[in-house]
Amino acid sequence: MRTTSQESPAVSPAIYEVPRAPVRDDAALAPDEDLDREPDGAPHSVIGLTALFSVMLAMLIAFLFLSGKVVDMVAAILLAAFAIPVLVTSLRKKAERDRDHLHPSR
Numbered sequence: 001m002r003t004t005s006q007e008s009p010a011v012s013p014a015i016y017e018v019p020r021a022p023v024r025d026d027a028a029l030a031p032d033e034d035l036d037r038e039p040d041g042a043p044h045s046v047i048g049l050t051a052l053f054s055v056m057l058a059m060l061i062a063f064l065f066l067s068g069k070v071v072d073m074v075a076a077i078l079l080a081a082f083a084i085p086v087l088v089t090s091l092r093k094k095a096e097r098d099r100d101h102l103h104p105s106r
Contacts, residue, residue, distance in 0.1 A: 043098040
């Protein structure tokens with residue numbers, strides 16, 4: 001059993017520096033640094049929706065095409081011809097609405 005003389009001395013928390021993140025300290029930022037913007041310029045929710053809908057649409061078209069029926073194959077081609085431009089256009093409009101115009105990408 002340890003005695004009180006053998007225990008390590010307690011370290012005062014006052015000697016530790018309190019970390020300050022530069023996110024909200026404008027004096028710590030460089031003149032060309034802006035941590036509020038999304039670095040790629042595209043809203044990340046639109047990137048996720050694009051990936052989700054692209055995979056779902058590809059699976060639907062592949063299922064229709066691989067079913068072997070002529071009607072389903074024609075439907076898959078028509079769906080690809082019309083749904084892909086609609087998907088691209090609607091996600092482009094959403095990206096433009098949601099884009100951060102105050103902190104544009106460089």
